[in-house]
Amino acid sequence: MMKPQFIDTHPKAEAVQIHPSQKLFFKPAETEVREYARILEHATNEKSDLWITRLSNLNKGECYAFGPSFNQKTGQFEEKAFRIKITAIGERF
Numbered sequence: 317m318m319k320p321q322f323i324d325t326h327p328k329a330e331a332v333q334i335h336p337s338q339k340l341f342f343k344p345a346e347t348e349v350r351e352y353a354r355i356l357e358h359a360t361n362e363k364s365d366l367w368i369t370r371l372s373n374l375n376k377g378e379c380y381a382f383g384p385s386f387n388q389k390t391g392q393f394e395e396k397a398f399r400i401k402i403t404a405i406g407e408r409f
Contacts, residue, residue, distance in 0.1 A: 338383035341397075343374035356382065360397055370399070377402050 344352045353367035359382060360367075370380065382397040 338381060341371060341380040341382065343378070344371055356380070356397065359395065374399075377404060 341352055341356065349368055349371055350364070352371055353364040356362070356367040356371075357364040374380075378399060378401050380397045381400050383395065384393045385396050385398070386392075387394050
């Protein structure tokens, strides 16, 4: 991402800013899955075959978020990937 993106989580809530270093990986097309898996392999040091499986198994409304996250146990930021589910906009209200 070249600029910050915003996600409205609730009409009365403030927008949540996604830092430019955060990347969201939704289920890619069959022709793109290996390319995305290689990107995640280099970023996470986990094999691309594992990422091919993970990305291929994503369902509608799911993605992997990769970027800095705060580890409350260590008090440090870490570069990690998390599988997340995004609630449909109609279900947020």
